[in-house]
Amino acid sequence: MTTNVILLGLPGAGKGTQAEKIVADYPMVHISTGDIFRANLKDQTALGEKARQYMDAGNLVPDEITNAMVADRLTQADVVANGFMLDGYPRNQDQAKFLDEFLSEQNQAVSAALYFEVADDVLVDRLLKRGRADDTKDVIEHRIEVNKEANMPVVDYYRQADVLHTINGDNDLDVIYGEVKQVLDQVN
Numbered sequence: 001m002t003t004n005v006i007l008l009g010l011p012g013a014g015k016g017t018q019a020e021k022i023v024a025d026y027p028m029v030h031i032s033t034g035d036i037f038r039a040n041l042k043d044q045t046a047l048g049e050k051a052r053q054y055m056d057a058g059n060l061v062p063d064e065i066t067n068a069m070v071a072d073r074l075t076q077a078d079v080v081a082n083g084f085m086l087d088g089y090p091r092n093q094d095q096a097k098f099l100d101e102f103l104s105e106q107n108q109a110v111s112a113a114l115y116f117e118v119a120d121d122v123l124v125d126r127l128l129k130r131g132r133a134d135d136t137k138d139v140i141e142h143r144i145e146v147n148k149e150a151n152m153p154v155v156d157y158y159r160q161a162d163v164l165h166t167i168n169g170d171n172d173l174d175v176i177y178g179e180v181k182q183v184l185d186q187v188n
């Protein structure tokens, strides 16, 4: 079996930065569903056209479209050979179930779900610093609440599956990455 990892965490939790470090050291293929959707929008593919209305409104693309896209990506040769690191998927429990069923058909499974947990006030500070000028503290706090509500069922799903590793995302980047490596070296 290859090593298959899920990255979980709210916007501002540092997932992107850790993903860059991980791919430099490990063979898993980094798959960001947001990036794939954006590339399809740009290239005006049939998939992009299906996803556009949802993305423009800031809503999730329906599971049927998203799951098919992920299944297609996971059957490509680079992922079959090296495993994956999924970023931005699953976003709800139905997607998590779909992924488990899909993987079990391939005699694969999720090796680890890394959950980058960051205190709300730290998230607010980070998002204020990197956000647009019209991102007020109130708007950012609201966005964190909304995302949290969506995120927690997926965190719970992997906790119940006994593959969840919670990592303190308040720490320095290198300290966080040290913890990430410990987990990945256990499951590799």
Ligand code: AMP
Pocket: 033, 034, 035, 037, 054, 055, 058, 059, 060, 061, 062, 066, 087, 088, 089, 090, 091, 095
């Ligand atoms: P992101 O960059 O991860 O925030 O994704 C950008 C947009 O792509 C989201 O606002 C959704 O419209 C869509 N998207 C990305 N991942 C998913 C997913 N797992 N399920 C549904 N829609 C998604």
